[in-house]
Amino acid sequence: METRMWRELLMPYKAAVDELCMKFSHINNEYKSMGEYSPIVSVEGRVKKVSSILEKAQKKNIDINDIEDNIQDIAGIRIICQFVEDIWSVVEIIRNRSDMKIIEERDYITHSKASGYRSYHLIILYEVQTISGTKTIKTEIQIRTLAMNFWGTIEHSLQYKYRSQMPEHIKKRLQVAAEAIIMLDKEMSSVRDEIMNAQNYMNHTDAVISEILNNIQNLYGVANRREIDKIQAEFYRLYELKDLAMLERFANELDVIAEGYRAQQVQEGF
Numbered sequence: 001m002e003t004r005m006w007r008e009l010l011m012p013y014k015a016a017v018d019e020l021c022m023k024f025s026h027i028n029n030e031y032k033s034m035g036e037y038s039p040i041v042s043v044e045g046r047v048k049k050v051s052s053i054l055e056k057a058q059k060k061n062i063d064i065n066d067i068e069d070n071i072q073d074i075a076g077i078r079i080i081c082q083f084v085e086d087i088w089s090v091v092e093i094i095r096n097r098s099d100m101k102i103i104e105e106r107d108y109i110t111h112s113k114a115s116g117y118r119s120y121h122l123i124i125l126y127e128v129q130t131i132s133g134t135k136t137i138k139t140e141i142q143i144r145t146l147a148m149n150f151w152g153t154i155e156h157s158l159q160y161k162y163r164s165q166m167p168e169h170i171k172k173r174l175q176v177a178a179e180a181i182i183m184l185d186k187e188m189s190s191v192r193d194e195i196m197n198a199q200n201y202m203n204h205t206d207a208v209i210s211e212i213l214n215n216i217q218n219l220y221g222v223a224n225r226r227e228i229d230k231i232q233a234e235f236y237r238l239y240e241l242k243d244l245a246m247l248e249r250f251a252n253e254l255d256v257i258a259e260g261y262r263a264q265q266v267q268e269g270f
């Protein structure tokens with residue numbers, strides 16, 4: 001295939017990867033902006049390099065004209081979670097979406113690969129709009145914990161270095177490390193509620209502080225300087241105390257003040 005043809009072929013895959021990364025990041029932001037725990041830590045995506053596509057096609061005996069049907073990870077998304085439980089939440093989120101259709105699932109968490117590799121894989125169908133119409137793109141979504149990702153990334157680079165000739169002693173070490181990763185994920189899951197509470201508290205405090213600062217910013221245009229200085233001083237006092245309940249009460253009071261100014265503006269015909 002000519003270089004130009006590859007570029008045309010891969011263009012909708014790039015669109016799918018960009019759109020999906022944006023959509024998953026948005027889910028993450030939505031949870032955070034509501035001050036809630038997000039099962040997603042980060043999202044990354046890539047379009048497989050032409051050399052890797054050719055290598056995979058050769059390894060699996062796939063005709064070059066059939067690669068779009070038979071290579072399922074030309075578009076790839078990786079979603080990183082904190083805990084194994086979060087992986088199942090992300091799978092449910094994807095299952096309930098109308099813009100992503102799951103056609104295949106591979107559970108390498110319950111059944112890890114012989115290498116020790118663990119991750120949950122979904123193959124989805126995703127529609128992108130191109131200048132020549134709608135195109136349905138197969139995309140592989142890998143969902144894994146931070147710990148699984150640490151192992152997978154290191155093992156992948158070793159695989160790349162040794163190709164199919166990874167020395168036995170390194171294979172063994174990696175298997176031992178994979179066992180340790182299972183233990184680590186289990187240990188972290190056992191304190192998940194504690195960690196989630198702490199993170200929820202932090203997220204919620206951030207959301208309340210943002211709301212207060214937003215209201216103070218808006219008051220600059222309408223309230224008098226002395227009132228704003230007083231509000232500002234009260235905010236710093238409560239901020240120093242780090243008392244969430246008091247900050248929440250203050251945020252509610254500011255809402256009432258801001259609402260009062262809004263009503264006044266409407267009356268004055270602004």
Ligand code: 0O2
Binds near residue numbers: 113151155
């Ligand atoms: P890359 O460089 O990650 O894009 P296979 O024929 O088994 O290689 P298949 O049938 O497409 O792959 O599906 P599978 O097994 O679900 O693997 C797809 C992807 O999962 C791989 O892509 C890897 O990213 C990851 N993966 C699978 N097995 C392992 C493993 O043992 N170690 C690591 N580190 N990753 C793994 P590619 O095509 O290998 O390439």
